[in-house]
Amino acid sequence: MISILGADGKSYGPVSVEQIRAWIAEGRASLDTLGQRQGDSEWLRLGDFHEFNPSLPPPLPKAPPALPPVLMGADELIEQELGATERPLATRFKRLVASVIDTFLSLFFALPGAFMLTMGILQDATPFEELVQKNFAGHENSMSLIFVGMLIPAVVQIFLLALRGQTVGKYLLQVQIVRHEDESKAGLWRAVMLRGMVPALIGTLPYVGFVFTLINVFFIFRDDRRCLHDHIAGTKVIQLD
Numbered sequence: 001m002i003s004i005l006g007a008d009g010k011s012y013g014p015v016s017v018e019q020i021r022a023w024i025a026e027g028r029a030s031l032d033t034l035g036q037r038q039g040d041s042e043w044l045r046l047g048d049f050h051e052f053n054p055s056l057p058p059p060l061p062k063a064p065p066a067l068p069p070v071l072m073g074a075d076e077l078i079e080q081e082l083g084a085t086e087r088p089l090a091t092r093f094k095r096l097v098a099s100v101i102d103t104f105l106s107l108f109f110a111l112p113g114a115f116m117l118t119m120g121i122l123q124d125a126t127p128f129e130e131l132v133q134k135n136f137a138g139h140e141n142s143m144s145l146i147f148v149g150m151l152i153p154a155v156v157q158i159f160l161l162a163l164r165g166q167t168v169g170k171y172l173l174q175v176q177i178v179r180h181e182d183e184s185k186a187g188l189w190r191a192v193m194l195r196g197m198v199p200a201l202i203g204t205l206p207y208v209g210f211v212f213t214l215i216n217v218f219f220i221f222r223d224d225r226r227c228l229h230d231h232i233a234g235t236k237v238i239q240l241d
Helices: 017-026 074-082 092-123 128-133 140-164 168-172 187-203 208-221 228-233
Strands: 002-005 011-015 034-037 175-179 235-239
Touching (some): 092 168, 092 175, 092 208, 140 168, 140 187, 168 175, 175 187, 187 208, 187 228, 208 228
Antiparallel strands (some): 002 011, 002 034
């Protein structure tokens, strides 16, 4: 089907090739009349169309339209919806191992102070319950060493989370915290404050905190593998390798 541009500047059609041949025979059009094939945007002389000038090669066939989603395979549909560049989610096992590594590091640096405190308590005749009530009076050096031992890895972890979206454990397991919507860097606010501090504060609340902590853990078994703290911070954990 082809449309033609009349001498009055108006477009006529689209009509069949036979109809245009009839107009040429009647003198209403000529091979110099401009025509436009249906679906094209370019106007050409009718003499440049294969239908009116058999010496010209026929037009190339158009590429078939893209398959609708209902006819696409599962892999193609997922790629279309999620984007070809989106990286896979970190496995639950790797996230667990990374968490265990981070916990071990925190305890490891506190071990010297804990050892000193334990030895001091064993040599002290004061009952343990009384020491607790007095905030371990007489064992200030051991308590300070425990505090410093836990503070150092905490500062390192916060720095790595803000800079890379990774703790030491996540770095070793090659997983990373990113923003859920575009996989950009989570940053200090999301990776540390919203994802870490806020859930920790909620976890300290009587009754509510215990329930929140349980739900937070079990949310990782959902298809998106996002815990409650991920939903609060708008993050997810992806696999890098």
